[in-house]
Amino acid sequence: MDFFNTLTYKEVLELIEKKYSDICIESEDINILDSLGRVLSEDIISPEDLPHFNRSTVDGYSVISNDTFGASEAIPSIHKIVEKIEMGKKSKMSLSSGEAAYIPTGAMVPKNSDAVVMIEHSELLSEDEVALYKGVAHLENIIKAGDDISKGAKIIQKGKKIRPQEIAILASVGIDKVKVRKKIKCTIISTGDELIDINEKIEEGKIRDINTYAIEAMLKDCGCEVMSKVVLKDTKSLFEKTLKEAISKSDLVLISGGSSVGDRDHTYDVIKSMGEVFVHGISIKPGKPTILGVSEKTAIVGLPGHPGAAISVFEVVVKAIINKLEKCSAKKRVGVYKISTNVHSAPGKHTIQLVKIEKERAIPILGKSSMISCLSEADGYIEIPMDSEGLYKEQEVNVNFF
Amino acid sequence: MDFFNTLTYKEVLELIEKKYSDICIESEDINILDSLGRVLSEDIISPEDLPHFNRSTVDGYSVISNDTFGASEAIPSIHKIVEKIEMGKKSKMSLSSGEAAYIPTGAMVPKNSDAVVMIEHSELLSEDEVALYKGVAHLENIIKAGDDISKGAKIIQKGKKIRPQEIAILASVGIDKVKVRKKIKCTIISTGDELIDINEKIEEGKIRDINTYAIEAMLKDCGCEVMSKVVLKDTKSLFEKTLKEAISKSDLVLISGGSSVGDRDHTYDVIKSMGEVFVHGISIKPGKPTILGVSEKTAIVGLPGHPGAAISVFEVVVKAIINKLEKCSAKKRVGVYKISTNVHSAPGKHTIQLVKIEKERAIPILGKSSMISCLSEADGYIEIPMDSEGLYKEQEVNVNFF
Numbered sequence: 001m002d003f004f005n006t007l008t009y010k011e012v013l014e015l016i017e018k019k020y021s022d023i024c025i026e027s028e029d030i031n032i033l034d035s036l037g038r039v040l041s042e043d044i045i046s047p048e049d050l051p052h053f054n055r056s057t058v059d060g061y062s063v064i065s066n067d068t069f070g071a072s073e074a075i076p077s078i079h080k081i082v083e084k085i086e087m088g089k090k091s092k093m094s095l096s097s098g099e100a101a102y103i104p105t106g107a108m109v110p111k112n113s114d115a116v117v118m119i120e121h122s123e124l125l126s127e128d129e130v131a132l133y134k135g136v137a138h139l140e141n142i143i144k145a146g147d148d149i150s151k152g153a154k155i156i157q158k159g160k161k162i163r164p165q166e167i168a169i170l171a172s173v174g175i176d177k178v179k180v181r182k183k184i185k186c187t188i189i190s191t192g193d194e195l196i197d198i199n200e201k202i203e204e205g206k207i208r209d210i211n212t213y214a215i216e217a218m219l220k221d222c223g224c225e226v227m228s229k230v231v232l233k234d235t236k237s238l239f240e241k242t243l244k245e246a247i248s249k250s251d252l253v254l255i256s257g258g259s260s261v262g263d264r265d266h267t268y269d270v271i272k273s274m275g276e277v278f279v280h281g282i283s284i285k286p287g288k289p290t291i292l293g294v295s296e297k298t299a300i301v302g303l304p305g306h307p308g309a310a311i312s313v314f315e316v317v318v319k320a321i322i323n324k325l326e327k328c329s330a331k332k333r334v335g336v337y338k339i340s341t342n343v344h345s346a347p348g349k350h351t352i353q354l355v356k357i358e359k360e361r362a363i364p365i366l367g368k369s370s371m372i373s374c375l376s377e378a379d380g381y382i383e384i385p386m387d388s389e390g391l392y393k394e395q396e397v398n399v400n401f402f
Numbered sequence: 403m404d405f406f407n408t409l410t411y412k413e414v415l416e417l418i419e420k421k422y423s424d425i426c427i428e429s430e431d432i433n434i435l436d437s438l439g440r441v442l443s444e445d446i447i448s449p450e451d452l453p454h455f456n457r458s459t460v461d462g463y464s465v466i467s468n469d470t471f472g473a474s475e476a477i478p479s480i481h482k483i484v485e486k487i488e489m490g491k492k493s494k495m496s497l498s499s500g501e502a503a504y505i506p507t508g509a510m511v512p513k514n515s516d517a518v519v520m521i522e523h524s525e526l527l528s529e530d531e532v533a534l535y536k537g538v539a540h541l542e543n544i545i546k547a548g549d550d551i552s553k554g555a556k557i558i559q560k561g562k563k564i565r566p567q568e569i570a571i572l573a574s575v576g577i578d579k580v581k582v583r584k585k586i587k588c589t590i591i592s593t594g595d596e597l598i599d600i601n602e603k604i605e606e607g608k609i610r611d612i613n614t615y616a617i618e619a620m621l622k623d624c625g626c627e628v629m630s631k632v633v634l635k636d637t638k639s640l641f642e643k644t645l646k647e648a649i650s651k652s653d654l655v656l657i658s659g660g661s662s663v664g665d666r667d668h669t670y671d672v673i674k675s676m677g678e679v680f681v682h683g684i685s686i687k688p689g690k691p692t693i694l695g696v697s698e699k700t701a702i703v704g705l706p707g708h709p710g711a712a713i714s715v716f717e718v719v720v721k722a723i724i725n726k727l728e729k730c731s732a733k734k735r736v737g738v739y740k741i742s743t744n745v746h747s748a749p750g751k752h753t754i755q756l757v758k759i760e761k762e763r764a765i766p767i768l769g770k771s772s773m774i775s776c777l778s779e780a781d782g783y784i785e786i787p788m789d790s791e792g793l794y795k796e797q798e799v800n801v802n803f804f
Contacts, residue, residue, distance in 0.1 A: 032600075036619055050774060053606045088596030090607040106596065106707075108607040149775050156778050163804055164619035165777040168709050171600045171615040172774045194490030194508065198434075198573045204455045205492040205510040213573040217438055217566035305508075307570050331759070331781065333803040335737025357733070372452060372574045373551050375567040376558050379733065401735045401803065402565055 006281035006288065008386060009350035013320055015292070019278050020324050023297050025181040025251060032170045035162045037223045038180035039326040044156040046173045049146035054109040056116045058141045061100040061130055065115035068135040076123070076131035083110060100130055109142055116141035149173055159329035181326045183225040187246035188215050190256040191232045191239060191267075192305070210307040210372070211256035218314050222322050224252070236266050243270055247298045251325060254318070257289070257305045267291060267302045275300070283386060285349040287313040292321075299325065307372055312352040315381065315400070333401040335380075337362035343391040345384040354378035355399055362399050378402065408683035408690065410788060411752035415722055417694070421680050422726050425699050427583040427653060434572045437564045439625045440582035441728040446558040448575045451548035456511040458518045460543045463502040463532055467517035470537040478525070478533035485512060502532055511544055518543035551575055561731035583728045585627040589648035590617050592658040593634045593641060593669075594707070612709040612774070613658035620716050624724050626654070638668050645672055649700045653727060656720070659691070659707045669693060669704045677702070685788060687751040689715040694723075701727065709774055714754040717783065717802070735803040737782075739764035745793040747786040756780035757801055764801050780804065 007015070027041040056062065063079060071077040079100035083093045085107045093101060094111035101110050109116065118141065121134035149155055155173065156166055162180070170178065195209040202208065209231055216226050227250055230242050246253045257267055268291055271277050275295025282290050286309035291302030299321055303310040323330065340361040345351040355362040357379045364382075365374045380401040384391060391397060409417070429443040458464065465481060473479040481502035485495045487509045495503060496513035503512050511518065520543065523536035551557055557575065558568055564582070572580065597611040604610065611633055618628050629652055632644050648655045659669055670693055673679050677697025684692050688711035693704030701723055705712040725732065742763040747753040757764040759781045766784075767776045782803040786793060793799060 033615065033618060036622055048604055052604050052608070087594065088607055088609070090605065106609065148773050155775060160778070164616055164623055165713065165780065165804065167619040168612050168616035168713065169774055169778050171612045172610055172709065174600050174602075174604060174610055176601045192489065198576050199578045200576075202450055202454050202576060203492065205490055206454070207490070207508065208574055208576055210570050210573045213435065214566055214570035216435060217569040220438055221566055307574065311567065311570065333735055333737070333781075334759075335735070335739075335801070335803075336762070337738065357736075360738070371550050372571055373557060376562070376571050378567065379735075399737070401737075402567065 027179045039328040042179040050149035056103045058118045060116045060118045062103040062113040071135045076133045081128045161330040185250045186252045187250040188229040253300045255302045283349045285346045334398045345390045351384040429581045441730040444581040452551035458505045460520045462518045462520045464505040464515040473537045478535045483530045563732040587652045588654045589652040590631040655702045657704045685751045687748045747792045753786040
């Protein structure tokens with residue numbers, strides 16, 4: 001086996017940028033209602049103005065602003081009502097001086113009109129005559145065509161993960177289809193002689209296959225598609241065959257090692273025989289025995305066997321890989337909190353510490369790293385850089401939310 | 403029409419608690435892999451111990467700790483190797499004094515053994531004899547059966563929204579099915595003579611139906627099921643018929659008013675004719691013209707017509723209703739940030755201000771409240787309570803992440 005140095009977390013992130021830059025997930029056209037959580041693979045340019053016409057922001061009377069100059073409670077300006085504009089209808093008139101048109105909020109301002117007087121400042125004198133008690137400035141109470149979004153403007157950038165907000169914007173300018181990355185195709189391979197499935201009867205010595213479930217759930221949560229999942233006994237030849245097939249049909253292969261001795265090496269050997277291994281050990285805690293490799297257009301990750309460690313590595317390493325493959329610009333949701341107690345970290349290691357938020361404090365969830373029961377308590381995690389020796393009580397930390 | 407006072411946001415949250423307490427979404431049994439994002443409707447009690455047996459946390463030799471008392475580099479304790487325990491296999495032996503068994507990490511500790519000496523502190527003398535250079539204490543390097551999760555313990559509480567972490571815990575104790583709330587059945591009704599669909603050609607005077615899309619996306623994002631969506635012209639009789647049908651088949655009906663004059667009143671009248679209206683106007687900004695009602699077992703919400711306002715009200719009001727119906731205990735993801743500029747708020751109103759996060763500062767996204775283009779920039783929002791006059795630059799604020 002080759003000699004490998006454990007890499008720092010920063011080095012690993014740089015390698016992810018570099019080594020996976022040739023893998024690019026294809027695009028597909030999709031209806032905007034099916035696009036939630038998908039990553040845009042094109043900039044969105046507005047095909048039209050929003051609003052599409054000059055629009056009133058109030059209920060009132062549409063006028064030529066000059067006509068109302070000097071109007072006040074004492075000396076109103078008197079206008080002839082020439083139109084009652086309806087919602088959704090095109091205004092038919094072009095206003096002349098001394099004329100006004102009744103207009104509801106959101107309706108189209110008639111030609112020549114450049115301001116709207118609010119209904120509160122008006123008094124109907126007769127069916128076709130209104131007194132306006134307040135002067136309005138040019139464009140007062142009007143949104144001009146294109147004021148919100150102008151035709152040809154870039155309204156959403158490539159790489160954005162689509163949320164309901166983006167769907168609202170797309171709908172607002174009449175875009176019903178967008179180009180997004182296809183879902184990342186994933187295969188999960190779990191190895192270990194000791195693994196039994198969750199619906200088998202537990203026996204002494206056996207361990208339930210937690211990772212296949214946890215990894216599938218995390219992948220789905222990231223919007224990936226799990227093509228297949230395989231649980232293998234620890235034999236190298238079976239593993240070789242399975243990995244080869246997985247590579248041929250997946251963009252991303254996640255391997256969860258059993259805890260048998262020698263497992264890790266044989267994961268390494270087999271990945272290497274099919275491509276390149278560029279990370280074999282990361283100075284993070286938990287998660288040291290992580291392997292990253294690439295074979296043609298497939299990213300391959302060997303995750304630590306312990307579920308707590310596998311979940312942590314997924315958060316800080318696999319999510320970075322997924323973002324890289326999808327060319328996604330999504331930011332992490334991070335909150336600054338004061339930490340409730342001193343926290344010791346492993347010197348020389350990038351430490352991932354689960355925390356829960358209570359009373360506006362981040363509370364570290366301590367306990368042996370092997371504790372699975374801790375997972376449900378956690379609202380997120382903090383990262384303690386390798387050059388720090390730990391955190392002091394009340395120090396401010398960035399909490400990454402799950 | 404009845405006289406209604408605008409209620410404060412706090413009063414509205416209290417009314418949601420009270421008026422919707424009779425509506426309860428039914429439960430269903432679901433495979434854990436399909437349970438992501440669903441709300442548990444039962445406490446989860448572990449049916450077994452985790453680990454299921456005393457387990458070694460290191461590679462080494464399983465011994466009786468007393469035998470190693472005083473062992474050191476200078477004076478090792480010598481043990482007869484009686485077994486080589488394999489992963490996934492039940493240990494066959496019961497150790498006697500002076501004996502040891504080779505054990506890999508995660509494997510089952512043999513009967514009578516109460517500690518494991520790490521392999522680093524051992525030296526094989528012959529095939530069946532090992533020297534141990536370090537004494538171990540009772541239970542050193544062992545996780546006892548049930549140490550992580552004990553049989554009968556409550557491991558996840560009712561009301562929790564299931565994340566990958568919860569799926570890992572469920573798998574770890576062999577639970578493959580859980581009871582969760584069914585998806586909330588929703589109907590969306592949009593009214594307005596001016597509305598045209600996003601794939602129609604835009605005309606002057608017309609406005610694209612943004613809200614039906616935005617609301618459907620937000621509901622899906624919350625894990626709800628949109629049963630049907632209807633876009634109506636503004637006629638009361640059609641609205642009555644549609645609402646009646648919606649109530650009969652939905653847990654939650656969301657009505658998005660057009661902006662036509664009188665719209666709001668007729669929404670109010672029709673809801674009232676079918677049940678109770680208990681909120682008619684909230685002192686929040688944006689979102690004042692919000693209506694909340696109930697008819698038998700259906701929650702009814704009238705949202706403001708403007709998409710920006712509708713999205714804000716969804717965040718702070720509709721999400722509270724969804725949590726109430728599902729009896730969900732999920733916390734908001736909130737981060738404390740300093741605000742980049744002074745922000746004026748509307749006195750007497752609970753103000754919802756969109757913000758983006760940049761350089762560890764919350765930056766308010768200003769612009770007319772009618773701007774749809776602002777939505778995509780926002781990472782979340784802050785709430786300014788009604789008794790505050792605004793925020794000072796550098797003041798700490800709670801950012802609610804989208």
